[in-house]
Amino acid sequence: MKAISYKTIAANEKIVKKEWFVIDAENEVVGRLSTVVARLLRGKHKPYYTPHFDCGDNVIIINAEKARFTGKKLDQKQYVRHTGYPSGQRFATPREWLNKKPIAILEHAIKGMLPKNKLGAEMYRNLYVYEGPNHPHDGQKPKSININEIK
DSSP states (O other): OOOOSOOOOOOOTTTOOOOEEEEEOTTOBHHHHHHHHHHHHHTTTSTTOOTTSOOOOEEEEEOGGGOBOOTTHHHHOOEEEEOSSTTOEEEEOHHHHHHHOHHHHHHHHHHTTSOSSHHHHHHHTTEEEOSSSOOSOGGGOOEEEOGGGOO
């Protein structure tokens, strides 16, 4: 009987090579941008993807305040939070968040697409979101990518 000619490779620190990517969020739909970024943070685009190991890349998002919603979501969608006190449920629309904290819209959407455990928290630390076109990560030499070219 012949042995199997291949072996399954599990990712570890020796194999994983983390890259840096810059994504411009100007005129990009929030949900579609978030799915691509979550996929990059998890490392699902790599051939050695392993679900229980952080093999994703570092992602920098610029112009976060210029991301857009489709349809009537800007006024009809609601973000719900609770203060912890009785009758403490609070609601906000994306339009309100854009005025107060535009970065939080993308952070909230992307964090919701990552695993809800320690590994997800570790992946979330590889995300950097900025208002405007400037970011302080030029030393890492990030590659600029267009999310419409990624499948």
